[in-house]
Amino acid sequence: MERVPVRELDAKERIKSFNEVCLGYSEEEAIKEASRCLNCKSANCVKKCPVGIDIPKFIDHIKKGEFKEAAEVIFMYNNLPSICGRVCPQEIQCEGGCVLKNKGQAVAIGKLERFVGDYVLENNLDVVKRKPMNGKKVAVVGSGPAGLSCASTLATLGYQVTIYEALHEAGGVLVYGIPEFRLPKEKIVKREIENLIKLGVQIKTNVIVGRTVTINQLMDEMGYDAIFIGTGAGLPKFMGIKGENANGVFSANEFLTRANLMRAFLDEYDTPLKIGKKVAVVGGGNVAMDAARTAVRLGAEVHIVYRRTEEEMPARLEEIHHAKEEGVIFDILTNPVEILKDDKGWVKGMVLRKMELKDADETGRRTPVEIEGSDYTEEFDTVIMAIGTVPNPIITYTTNEIKINNRKCIIVEEETGETTMEGVYAGGDAVTGAATVILAMEAGKKAAYAIHKKCHPGEM
């Protein structure tokens, strides 16, 4: 039986709006797709899931139309299935382990998870089991995937949790980074966060830990028993090439924050967003695809400029596929060497150099090498740099006890997530450098259990 196709907005229509592209499964479609699962003994899908969700079990409930029971299974492992179902790279995780993958098409585990998550939100179900309050207080710094996951786990274990968020809205990268058309803010993110508040978690926005209040103050003056740092990797990298500070060169973070967090694409919002007729997005990751597809929706001709080939792109297949459907042009084996500006300091184009692939490096990706004498110039009005991010240094600047490595990532004990400062834990991109939503959520959850073990030894 063929994988049940998921309904999507037509490419020609969807580029005119920021509405969600993927429409998800209906109940009938979900049951039909669930029935494809062979419930195999090996269950490689579970092994490849970073949080180890009992996938065959929740799928079995869907098969029988027991959606609430399916949710109860998922929520034992993951409190944010509507988000993970949308943004996890399932093709290399759960679905990558599915036996049906070799026979053609893996079970659409991600879409089924999303279906269950949305079912919970739409029907306002309470599927989380929680322990009575235990009188302990934990501060969580950052309200992105790591922080949300840590906070929700601790709340269900009976802790009084307060999340401190630097921006004016909770959600971290789920709000400022991932666009509306991939992860709806009102319908999904806000509601997931509201569910967290229902669990008793307090969220304080506009608090920049490290500036408004330090880690030491949280510990000593405000009496927290433990602290979790999930501040992500928010600092954009630039290439360091000539002309990069010209007007019209944005980091993907800036471009996406203006569009997503500040809703600059809506006329009634005050934040401006400048977009030309022809836009280059430099990079080949998910953030590059998000920036490119956002630029398409703002009416530009958009080029992805990437120094390797499509095969090496770190972006999810689905994102590359969607970007292409939406008319994004892929300029592969191409690397910018200079940004050209006009006499008013605005971008007018780039000098690009052709590349070729040589042998694989230690990460297994083939190394791009410049082709001499291949430079050419192409006109662009806007350049968006999407070549990665590094962790934010504000906390580690102001808290010497917390040590970082040479990649500016917080050093933690692998097992527990505890930093070099006692009682302070960290996880997610702040520790690993830019990675995925689900890995951050796993780290948040792991630290929550480590905190629990420390506060209540023997009670796991």
Add this chain to the structure above:
Amino acid sequence: MYKILKKKTLAENIIMFEVKAPMVAKSAKPGQFVIVRIDEKGERIPLTICDYDKDLGTVTIVFQVVGASTKKMSKLSEGEFLLDFAGPLGNPSEFVSLNTDELKKKKFLFVAGGVGTAPVYPQVKYLREKGIDCDVVIGTRNKDLVILKDEIEALGCRLYICTDDGSLGFKGRVTDFMKKLFDEGNSYDEVVAIGPMIMMKFVCLLTKEYNIKTTVSLNSIMVDGTGMCGACRVTVGGETKFTCTDGPEFDGHLVDFDEAINRQNMFKDEEVRRLHHSRECSCF
């Protein structure tokens, strides 16, 4: 929500708010800034801190009405609220890390341009409370635009006013007056200049001639103010820095002001204005 406890018009289009924000007040130091958002649809506006009272839990900000957002903000009254008030952001002024003995060896000259007088005030106040010698020059177009004159005088420092039209104090630019000060034999260990980019640029050109260390506070365009967007990047000594996390104060002799001026004008473009009812928030 952050309550506006006091509102005062300091000069035409220059307004002061005293805002209840105890956590910000408790941690604020001279040189730092806040990000303010008026309402749900508003942009994030960076504004330097003009004063703070840790006991009362208040922070004073001063802003100039230059665009749609600051205009909207100017219409708020005492008792009304700002939706968001995040800070303190950026690094405190360098001298905050020095002890009083080290500071006592120094003589500072502060040069404030227009609304730039507001961020100069807490720095002079901090130093004067420690008994450090400071001279202050305020430059504006005319006498009606001079702000915080009495407050700065009350700190017990020498205050000079320069106006373009000569309606108060010295007639001419601050750089002309500074040259006069230097040539009359006044010597300074450090100059701190805060005002329009173009003023800071020319102050730095002058102090370079006289070989006096000069610190400037940049009012770059920002979105988040925490290092995330990189909109505020500026070239300092050939390296790209972020005003929000590396600044806002930099060695003025190393700043590429021409690039900084270009970048500050990024959203003054006509096309963007039409789309987005104009924007401007250079209120440092």
